[in-house]
Amino acid sequence: xxxxxxxxxxxxxxxxxxxxxxxxxxxxxxxxxxxxxxxxxxxxxxxxxxxxxxxxxxxxxxxxxxxxxxxxxxxxxxxxxxxxxxxxxxxxxxxxxxxxxxxxxxxxxxxxxxxxxxxxxxxxxxxxxxxxxxxxxxxxxxx
Amino acid sequence: xxxxxxxxxxxxxxxxxxxxxxxxxxxxxxxxxxxxxxxxxxxxxxxxxxxxxxxxxxxxxxxxxxxxxxxxxxxxxxxxxxxxxxxxxxxxxxxxxxxxxxxxxxxxxxxxxxx
Ligand SMILES: Nc1ncnc2c1ncn2[C@@H]1O[C@H](COP(=O)(O)OP(=O)(O)OP(=O)(O)O)[C@@H](O)[C@H]1O
Ligand SMILES: [Mg+2]
Numbered sequence: 001x002x003x004x005x006x007x008x009x010x011x012x013x014x015x016x017x018x019x020x021x022x023x024x025x026x027x028x029x030x031x032x033x034x035x036x037x038x039x040x041x042x043x044x045x046x047x048x049x050x051x052x053x054x055x056x057x058x059x060x061x062x063x064x065x066x067x068x069x070x071x072x073x074x075x076x077x078x079x080x081x082x083x084x085x086x087x088x089x090x091x092x093x094x095x096x097x098x099x100x101x102x103x104x105x106x107x108x109x110x111x112x113x114x115x116x117x118x119x120x121x122x123x124x125x126x127x128x129x130x131x132x133x134x135x136x137x138x139x140x141x142x143x
Numbered sequence: 144x145x146x147x148x149x150x151x152x153x154x155x156x157x158x159x160x161x162x163x164x165x166x167x168x169x170x171x172x173x174x175x176x177x178x179x180x181x182x183x184x185x186x187x188x189x190x191x192x193x194x195x196x197x198x199x200x201x202x203x204x205x206x207x208x209x210x211x212x213x214x215x216x217x218x219x220x221x222x223x224x225x226x227x228x229x230x231x232x233x234x235x236x237x238x239x240x241x242x243x244x245x246x247x248x249x250x251x252x253x254x255x256x257x258x
Contacts, residue, residue, distance in 0.1 A: 018222060021201040028205070046181050046205050053198075105196045111178035118182070 006034075006068040012052055012077070014061030017105065023064045024049040027075075034068070036141075043119040043139050044073050050112040051077040051135050057102050058082070059133060072121070072140045080132040087125050091117065144168050144255045146210040146233045149189060153247050155212065155235040159224035162231035166209040171248050173241050177202050184208060191244050195219040200226045200234075210234070214241045 008030065010023035028045035032038075048064065055062040059081020067074040084090045091113050098108030117123050120137045127133040147164040150157050157164065172184040173191040177198060184190060186207035191214050192199060200223060203211050211227070213219050216238040227234045237244055 018197055021198060025201060025204065042186075042205070042207065049201065049205055050178065050181070105198060106175055106177040106192070106194045106202075107198075109176035109178040111176070111182055115178055115182050 004067050004069050008066040010064040012055045012061045020056045021049055024052050027066050047116045047119045047137050048075050050116050054112055055079040072138050075137040077135045083129040083131055084127040084133055150235050155237045158219055158234045158236045159227035160231055160233035163233045168209045171245050173245050181206050189248055191241050193217050197223045197226050203232050214244045
């Protein structure tokens with residue numbers, strides 16, 4: 001990321017449903033302070049929240065890196081969870097393997113990854129069974 | 144119309160987030176699937192849900208909603224109220240059913256528009 005203006009790094013704690021979502025809330029505040037276009041702020045924070053919650057719910061936590069560049073914002077969410085067996089299937093609206101416990105809190109619509117896709121200019125998912133998952137989400141300032 | 148008006152006219156309890164009572168309400172959204180809310184709710188909506196977990200505060204902020212209305216008499220967890228106070232997003236409580244809450248707010252909005 002050669003033309004980065006600012007890089008933010010967060011730890012995403014495992015199985016902590018109380019503080020879950022803090023990294024994306026923090027990014028939202030920072031972007032607002034920086035005067036980023038509100039539409040872009042919304043896209044970035046919703047995409048990041050969905051990815052962050054997936055790391056908490058499906059993968060025992062992980063880390064987030066947000067690179068704010070001159071023409072785009074790139075969010076990288078990495079975990080060392082179980083991995084995604086079939087990414088095409090996971091991308092389908094309504095597909096979810098969420099547990100009953102998190103469903104009772106309102107998660108598990110199977111809309112998280114489709115939401116990220118919809119809100120971003122590019123979404124790249126790398127995943128290996130038993131190793132983990134890495135999402136790279138880019139949102140352009142001009143989008 | 145603002146959040147305070149909904150609370151006053153429909154006799155709802157303001158459970159938290161008093162700072163945000165002046166926020167404008169332009170639409171209504173009722174859904175209990177969080178990702179669905181983030182995908183579909185129009186901003187400046189009053190959001191009606193039966194969830195009470197702290198994540199509803201994050202969702203309301205991300206989707207830029209005006210308030211959270213916890214319907215059907217569901218009791219709201221204390222850390223949810225603390226977070227809502229911190230963020231200044233109103234949480235209202237009502238014993239009305241979700242659909243009834245929608246109807247009543249809809250009528251209020253219509254009445255206001257006629258004025
Ligand atoms: N980081 C991850 N590690 C392992 N599996 C994942 C991860 N992210 C997503 N998945 C798998 O992909 C599915 C779809 O994810 P998606 O975010 O679209 O829906 P969800 O999390 O199940 O529900 P929602 O996001 O609507 O609350 C998940 O149910 C899970 O099986
Ligand atoms: Mg998800």
